[in-house]
Amino acid sequence: MAATDIARQVGEGCRTVPLAGHVGFDSLPDQLVNKSVSQGFCFNILCVGETGLGKSTLMDTLFNTKFEGEPATHTQPGVQLRSNTYDLQESNVGLKLTIVSTVGFGDQINKEDSYKPIVEFIDAQFEAYLQEELKIRRVLHAYHDSRIHACLYFIAPTGHSLKSLDLVTMKKLDSKVNIIPIIAKSDAISKSELTKFKIKITSELVSNGVQIYQFPTDDESVAEINGTMNAHLPFAVIGSTEELKIGNKMMKARQYPWGTVQVENEAHCDFVKLREMLIRVNMEDLREQTHSRHYELYRRCKLEEMGFQDTDPDSKPFSLQETYEAKRNEFLGELQKKEEEMRQMFVQRVKEKEAELKEAEKELHEKFDRLKKLHQDEKKKLEDKKKSLDDEVNAFKQRKTAAELLQSQSSQAGGSQTLKRDKEKKNNPWLCTE
Ligand code: GDP
Numbered sequence: 001m002a003a004t005d006i007a008r009q010v011g012e013g014c015r016t017v018p019l020a021g022h023v024g025f026d027s028l029p030d031q032l033v034n035k036s037v038s039q040g041f042c043f044n045i046l047c048v049g050e051t052g053l054g055k056s057t058l059m060d061t062l063f064n065t066k067f068e069g070e071p072a073t074h075t076q077p078g079v080q081l082r083s084n085t086y087d088l089q090e091s092n093v094g095l096k097l098t099i100v101s102t103v104g105f106g107d108q109i110n111k112e113d114s115y116k117p118i119v120e121f122i123d124a125q126f127e128a129y130l131q132e133e134l135k136i137r138r139v140l141h142a143y144h145d146s147r148i149h150a151c152l153y154f155i156a157p158t159g160h161s162l163k164s165l166d167l168v169t170m171k172k173l174d175s176k177v178n179i180i181p182i183i184a185k186s187d188a189i190s191k192s193e194l195t196k197f198k199i200k201i202t203s204e205l206v207s208n209g210v211q212i213y214q215f216p217t218d219d220e221s222v223a224e225i226n227g228t229m230n231a232h233l234p235f236a237v238i239g240s241t242e243e244l245k246i247g248n249k250m251m252k253a254r255q256y257p258w259g260t261v262q263v264e265n266e267a268h269c270d271f272v273k274l275r276e277m278l279i280r281v282n283m284e285d286l287r288e289q290t291h292s293r294h295y296e297l298y299r300r301c302k303l304e305e306m307g308f309q310d311t312d313p314d315s316k317p318f319s320l321q322e323t324y325e326a327k328r329n330e331f332l333g334e335l336q337k338k339e340e341e342m343r344q345m346f347v348q349r350v351k352e353k354e355a356e357l358k359e360a361e362k363e364l365h366e367k368f369d370r371l372k373k374l375h376q377d378e379k380k381k382l383e384d385k386k387k388s389l390d391d392e393v394n395a396f397k398q399r400k401t402a403a404e405l406l407q408s409q410s411s412q413a414g415g416s417q418t419l420k421r422d423k424e425k426k427n428n429p430w431l432c433t434e
Contacts, residue, residue, distance in 0.1 A: 046150070055102075057239035118173065122177055127302075129143075129147055147291075155201065156185075182274060183197065225281065
């Protein structure tokens with residue numbers, strides 16, 4: 001039986017029974033409060049806006065402290081997110097406050113992808129929470145929830161209209177985070193211009209379908225104030241940590257040659273409205289909306305992407321176990337298919353390689369035969385040449401022997417004539433020889 005059916009049955013058959021005396025479960029809300037207070041709270045704010053729009057100053061002013069941090073330069077090659085966590089204490093309530101600020105936002109010539117690091121950061125916090133939730137041994141009560149509860153979107157006090165960077169970024173963020181748009185440095189804009197600017201911004205947000213956070217009006221205790229404050233959005237704020245003596249009181253203000261602007265004076269700006277709405281009245285709703293709306297959407301998309309469904313194609317409930325089994329079988333089937341494909345591919349590759357090798361072997365053989373024949377031809381030529389040279393040498397030798405023989409014969413003939421002449425000379429010394 002489905003859980004909803006059981007709940008319906010219990011609801012229908014449920015009787016109201018009067019108690020004869022005090023039992024004590026009326027202390028349940030107190031127990032909850034005590035437990036929550038002892039655990040402490042966490043709140044995470046994301047400040048999105050161009051460098052120098054007063055993000056850090058406003059955070060310091062809001063929480064009445066000086067959060068450390070280096071001022072950002074305008075030379076960043078891309079947008080980065082800088083996150084700092086602080087432990088704050090007010091009365092007996094502890095708050096773990098995380099302030100994430102965009103560094104380098106709006107400083108690049110090409111601002112097309114400026115929203116991406118912000119979206120990735122928000123998703124990464126959701127993913128971390130989801131992973132913790134999916135763990136077998138999860139410790140969610142001790143887990144530091146880093147999901148962004150409120151996004152303060154700083155709009156430059158141009159008095160004209162929203163920049164396309166602002167519209168694109170807000171549009172990309174509106175399904176992921178509670179956006180509270182604020183006009184930064186609103187002391188730079190006159191009262192009448194501010195009224196027109198607010199109207200212009202609101203109409204641009206509506207016409208571009210950007211969903212900004214609306215203070216909830218379903219709780220009677222805050223419905224009136226929240227309703228009124230919704231009409232004041234976007235808040236025009238001024239930030240300053242400087243305290244000046246005004247009358248006989250020290251007040252946060254900014255001093256100019258022509259006068260002083262008081263941060264906490266509602267006639268000067270909406271700073272108090274923002275502080276009331278963000279911290280005093282709606283902090284819990286922002287946390288709740290983050291979990292029940294934005295995180296839920298992320299979780300649903302992520303699980304659907306992973307193939308999980310609540311119902312099967314016939315709209316019948318589909319348990320996690322069934323989904324897991326179906327997904328596992330699907331995965332195994334795909335794995336087998338892939339394995340088979342790879343095997344086929346491997347066989348094909350081996351065949352191709354084999355053919356290539358055979359071809360190469362054939363070529364080598366042909367080359368070898370060619371070279372062998374060339375070598376034989378060369379050898380034959382050389383042998384012929386050698387033979388002709390040998391013949392020449394033999395002929396030469398024969399000629400040489402014949403010449404030598406001739407020479408020796410002639411020298412022999414020459415020798416006997418000399419002997420004869422010597423003899424004649426002996427007998428006749430006056431005979432001239434020459
Ligand atoms: P970030 O880069 O957005 O964090 O801006 P900072 O908080 O570092 O502020 C940049 C400069 O603007 C500093 O000189 C601040 O004093 C000044 N500033 C901050 N808030 C305001 C404001 O509301 N009005 C005016 N006129 N200047 C402000």
